[in-house]
């Protein structure tokens with residue numbers, strides 16, 4: 001059987017989400033452009049030191065033993081390198097990779113067809129594995145544990161299951177929502193790698209590497225500037241790099257220097273910490289129209305002319321992650337960092353009003369009632 005395509009893109013939210021230059025997800029066209037920038041070996045994979053170290057051990061041990069490694073689960077937000085790492089695994093093992101995805105498998109039979117076409121040592125990559133249909137999931141448990149698939153022959157009362165032995169293979173599952181994976185499925189992965197957001201220094205290395213592959217010279221100061229605006233996400237960093245390259249070519253002198261980086265990102269309205277127009281509109285409304293809150297989500301959304309869902313799923317996660325907005329039972333509040341970022345002075349707390357005390361983690365804190 002031919003490779004099954006991955007189907008729809010991961011994590012593509014509303015239309016507003018897909019159109020954003022700082023969207024963590026990518027459409028098919030962008031995914032094609034990304035393919036050229038994917039590191040092929042573990043040594044070229046920037047950052048994620050812990051996952052890389054652990055995975056390297058798993059792979060080296062398997063290679064030394066001459067056996068396929070344990071099944072691997074990669075979890076983390078979109079654009080952090082799960083697909084890239086899956087391909088690296090198959091590359092390091094010098095094995096054939098089969099590609100499918102949760103949404104592409106609607107029936108157990110679809111999965112049975114994929115499984116029965118596997119050969120010894122193959123890597124079966126299942127993207128968005130949390131979206132597998134239930135019956136397929138159950139088939140997968142058995143296949144992963146016992147390397148067997150039960151083929152159902154006949155219908156109704158006369159139906160019987162004929163066990164079909166499978167060669168030893170390795171499932172690499174990727175998910176942006178590991179919490180949605182049923183425990184029995186999660187337990188069948190011998191190794192789970194949790195991908196985390198990248199530091200600006202790591203992103204700098206990602207785009208310096210990418211610029212080499214794109215055949216352009218990126219100055220260090222420009223790399224630093226782009227990295228700082230990329231929201232911890234290599235996909236966004238690579239995207240911003242391409243926009244800076246466009247600017248340098250069309251409006252600049254061809255050099256990818258600090259001036260080009262700043263000018264391009266100004267055109268695309270990505271501010272120094274990676275906020276875009278919508279993020280800033282939300283933050284500004286919260287501070288200037290509602291005195292920093294608390295204000296209800298729907299009121300806030302109406303003020304910026306967006307659906308509540310768009311504000312909640314598209315703008316808020318990063319604002320909360322950056323510690324600019326707090327979510328409280330009484331609504332959204334601006335943190336001191338939000339006022340500072342907008343260059344505004346927070347009003348003195350009105351007598352009897354609640355105050356926001358930032359906590360230790362990003363977006364954490366307490367709303368103190370008077």
Ligand SMILES: Nc1ncnc2c1ncn2[C@@H]1O[C@H](COP(=O)(O)OP(=O)(O)OP(=O)(O)O)[C@@H](O)[C@H]1O
Pocket residue numbers: 010011024025026033034035037038039044045046047048077078079080081082083084085174176206234235238
């Ligand atoms: N550690 C890394 N080093 C270099 N480039 C990276 C790294 N991680 C990701 N990239 C680049 O970022 C882009 C997106 O990565 P990838 O497609 O693997 O993300 P993903 O986690 O699978 O996202 P999604 O959840 O949307 O499927 C690719 O172009 C890839 O080359």
Ligand SMILES: [Mg+2]
Pocket residue numbers: 010082083084127174
């Ligand atoms: Mg992916």
